[in-house]
Amino acid sequence: EPEVTQTPSHQVTQMGQEVILRCVPISNHLYFYWYRQILGQKVEFLVSFYNNEISEKSEIFDDQFSVERPDGSNFTLKIRSTKLEDSAMYFCASKGQGWNEQFFGPGTRLTVL
Amino acid sequence: KQEVTQIPAALSVPEGENLVLNCSFTDSAIYNLQWFRQDPGKGLTSLLLIQSSQREQTSGRLNASLDKSSGRSTLYIAASQPGDSATYLCAYVRIGGTSYGKLTFGQGTILTVHP
DSSP states (O other), X not given: OOOOEEEOSEEEEOTTOOEEEEEEOOTTOOXXXXXXXXXXXXXXXXXXXXXXXXXXXXXXXXXXXXXXXXSSSOEEEEESSOOGGGOEEEEEEEEOSSSOOOEEOOOEEEEEO | OOOEEEEOSEEEEETTOOEEEEEEESOSOEEEEEEEEEOTTSOXXXXXXXXXXXXXXXXXXXXXXXXXXXXXXXXXXXXXXXXXXXXXXXXXXXXXXXXSSOEXXXXXXXEEEEO
8 A cells, every 4th residue: 555654763863963754655646745743742744745846834844845746746845044943843744636634754853952 | 614523432332232433524525435454553444434325334243334424333342352552533525625535533532442
């Protein structure tokens, strides 16, 4: 069964460093998303991506964040200069055409020291 | 600001019980509502999706209902098993605006089913 994959599963970085989180969405999907979950809190929407551009972003998704689909399979989230408060679980999700369900990856746990 | 509230926050039941998890939302412009399961430290597994034109969906021992007029959805789990222990999240997609399927989540119900 097709699934969303994410790498790495755990990333530890120093404050101020750049990190890139990687996702491989389900192959025939068209809509891609990043969400995050700070420990003990709700899952929060960060950004949606469709037709090679950002379609919607939350107030969390400031200039330190960027997304890219560099080829036909990968979808990346870059944080340019990490802060302590960026420590969270980051989930990638994808969905096909239409208003149907989103499928989530296993997440990348980002720890900023 | 749209809010999603899940009640109870935590639930502990003996194996075999039927149980109901509740999700309420303030936004009436719901396009669909999705229930997820999250195991500790893991990703989100989609359980059921209910379109706004539907009133319920069933998958195995799970049944989810949606009542847009009252702003509520329930997830019914029949004959609970220890393997059902997890956090259950509800999330909805809003109709219209610039939404491209953005999900708004509740905080979850932590379910423990003990043998």
